[in-house]
Amino acid sequence: MLRHILIFNAFCVFFAASFSIVKPGPKYPPTKGAIWPRPREQTKSDSYFKFIPDSFTITEKGQTCEILKAAIERYTNVLKNTYLIADTHSKKLANLNINYPDSNDTDVNYKGILQELQVTLSTPCETYPHLDMDEKYSLDVAAISTLTSDSIWGVLRGLESFAQLFYISDGYKSVLINGTQIVDYPKYKHRGLLVDTSRHYHSMSTLLKTLDALEMNKMNVLHWHIVDDQSFPYQSDVFPQLSQAAYDPTLIYTAAAINQIVTYARDRGIRVLPEFDVPGHTSSWGVAYPSILTECYRFGEIVGLGPMDPTNNMTYKVINDLFREVQDRFPDKYLHVGGDEVELDCWRSNHRIRKFMEDHNMTQASELHTLFMTNVIPLLGDRSKPIVWQEVFDEGVTLPSGSIVQVWKNTEATEMVNILNSGHKVIYSSSWYLDHLSTGGDWAKYYEVDPRETVNGYVDKAKEDDILGGEACMWAEVVDDTNMISRVWPRASAVAEALWSGYSNTSPNDPYRRWHFRREPDFEVSCRLEEHTCRMNRRGVRAQPPNYPGFCITGN
């Protein structure tokens, strides 16, 4: 008997480790009306209101402007469309003779029809979003709800949160919203997505859809890496020949197209940060202007054109005149001038450039990079400040104090610490390269990153704030209109929440917990991301499934 008990116990321990029960249905049932990214302060009650389009209005109680009016119209349509999806699906079910039980109007928690959202903006609208914009808002959901903010940008964030609080009831018969109080503001002020329109051209439709998605994720920067080695789709009026290096004469961005993007983004509180990457990644400039690039030599023969020629005045003339035009088209106060992966060895290979180095007592090719940036940065004038990739800092290029350096190569603290201690500011991207794919729903690895936590203890506390934020980067070697939206979303949503809410603000910053989170994200976060993904799909952003089996009802 004892032997049997022992064997049985051994069995049990063995079983505990060796089989898993897979239940039918989604592994992570979507939440109902949970906001992504998670608000900083939120209370939610069980009482709820019903949304009926004709009974509801959004009204302006304070300052107003075209951006606000457009936003009210936009979000009114979002709510109407949610209502329509519920109604359509409910009818489909009725046709199948299926009548789910629905929330009951006699339910003690039911508080009646939602009547109004009063929007109180206390100061006049700013005309364009900027690095230091105020995005804070307060929201109180009741039959008569209120949204207040000191800034149009805060109002936009609050309207998005308000829209996300609505959910479709289990029986698809009504659209509901719970009584909720929110005070919300971002942890980081630069929360961006880099898109690359050189490796593949992205249609206007894809770029506008990307802006819709950024708005839904409270991201505020579209970093537009517009040209690179492979193609030059930016159509310049000053140098029309540059876009001879577009893949095709139709695959370009005209001044009008750029204006449409900038305006559409501004209306959503999103900055459009243009990047013209120099002096490397510039082969496409050489189609029209070969003389501004460096001839690279190998075994005494020219083997092709490399980075821009830092010794040629024409180089700076082209950059200067182009930057004037870019500044006219992009109102942002920053212009990203690149500076990554400069092929210093091409410079070294060119006898004329070596002669120039000798004549100017340069011993390192990186001094040419310093020379180049020292000449280029002043070309920006007063209208924009530079952002550069980390190599510009790493190669010892002297930068004006307070410059912004984008870190993409190092995930550990050292690089950021060095930049911060040199008096510069940081945008972090190293952990957020969306072109690095791995099997499964790979968003958790993006989610548990917090750049300020990374440097915590290695720099003065005050310096941590000089990490302004970060960007998810979608380099486009294998991405075009066919897969851009589904590959970016909801993976970039993980970055959005990391930057708005902060992983470490909600979870202890414990290495084991981070390790574990990557393998098995918190149930609450996964369920909320399921809802958010379906929400994006319902609003026309065809985000891929985040993680595990499941489904969305999108009205299609």
Add this chain to the structure above:
Amino acid sequence: MLRHILIFNAFCVFFAASFSIVKPGPKYPPTKGAIWPRPREQTKSDSYFKFIPDSFTITEKGQTCEILKAAIERYTNVLKNTYLIADTHSKKLANLNINYPDSNDTDVNYKGILQELQVTLSTPCETYPHLDMDEKYSLDVAAISTLTSDSIWGVLRGLESFAQLFYISDGYKSVLINGTQIVDYPKYKHRGLLVDTSRHYHSMSTLLKTLDALEMNKMNVLHWHIVDDQSFPYQSDVFPQLSQAAYDPTLIYTAAAINQIVTYARDRGIRVLPEFDVPGHTSSWGVAYPSILTECYRFGEIVGLGPMDPTNNMTYKVINDLFREVQDRFPDKYLHVGGDEVELDCWRSNHRIRKFMEDHNMTQASELHTLFMTNVIPLLGDRSKPIVWQEVFDEGVTLPSGSIVQVWKNTEATEMVNILNSGHKVIYSSSWYLDHLSTGGDWAKYYEVDPRETVNGYVDKAKEDDILGGEACMWAEVVDDTNMISRVWPRASAVAEALWSGYSNTSPNDPYRRWHFRREPDFEVSCRLEEHTCRMNRRGVRAQPPNYPGFCITGN
């Protein structure tokens, strides 16, 4: 001076290794009218013909049938649409005042207008595609072209090749085709794609589009893994309650929907192979019929339902009646009965099942798997033969001789050799799990696999032919309508060419070459895949970019 020369030489060697020249434009310029998968025998001349829709007809010179008539209409539309895309783009360019030089009618290679394709089918049409169908065809392109085959299935493959020979001229002013002779037939006869509609539901639109893509890649099996643990979207008339485990009552496949898929596939020479995976992966069956599943115990408590109960007659009754219905709906001569990942430990944990094992002198839980399959396989009767996952073989289940075993876990020879030496046949999938993602254009790792080469030297040469083919598998944990098409194509195209043309048939089977191919695929193959990817996009299959920067003109 010598010192200078030495330094210069050192420089050169150093430069040779340390910088790369990136030229503007696509890395792999698409080919013009190259066929994917590559025909077994093809000659192509420089002479070419011009396609003008109104001047061209496809005519039936031999046997005919509805399948052929529908195919002629389909491909006529493909050609017209190619013409339309060229014409539309040419007008867009003209609007931009761009007039590319175009091919010249006085060119010595220009041989006039393409007039006719005569299709000679020498035997009456079969009604449904099958494992041993004849897919061989001969094609001769001239002003009056000819396509001949002994089989309707060969005609379909030939029409696809014919359509792929057309290309748009550089100036987008004409659609051209070169004089070409082809004799073509597949290396492997089972060339499939597995789709999984349980982890995520796929819409009819996605499934039909998938069939379009299979046709374009000369793949001939849609392996439909229709139900699994998570959901049961198959709507049964015999057991209507089973689809209570659909994710939603609207997310089902009705008899009519299945018939539409089967007919659409048949018209394209594609078999639809249904899989009802038993006895594991069956949680969803338990929503309506919990008694046919096994109660799993842990520490003396029931913790959930595991695999089907092999000791319960009701289990076999449900399977039997369902299989009758499935056989009515799916005309294929094979039915995949799964058998993978059976949680034997759940069986072991159940005291009633342990008692049953004792009573029947069983010492291993795998004997229950044998019992189960021994009971299930005869239920197929004469109407279909079984296909099973490799575990059924691995766990020693006795299979009828000549059974087909699908290998998914082992990439080396041993597993296939054991199966072949036991007198069974193999479908290979281990290298072709499309849910396993890696960074970049990751198709080359699929391309250089040839299952017969893998076993070469380890089994009798005659046995190699018992490797019938293979399947790319798109498990759907993170795949739904948003990303299914773009994630599968053109990655599955690599599998398609491996199975039709054979990597080892065109390239020496040299491990270093394979290793190198994965890192840097052949220029010719890459350029051809670029064209094929654009071709799929032009025909409505939104395949993602295969590899490197580039672009497609698709008429959108």
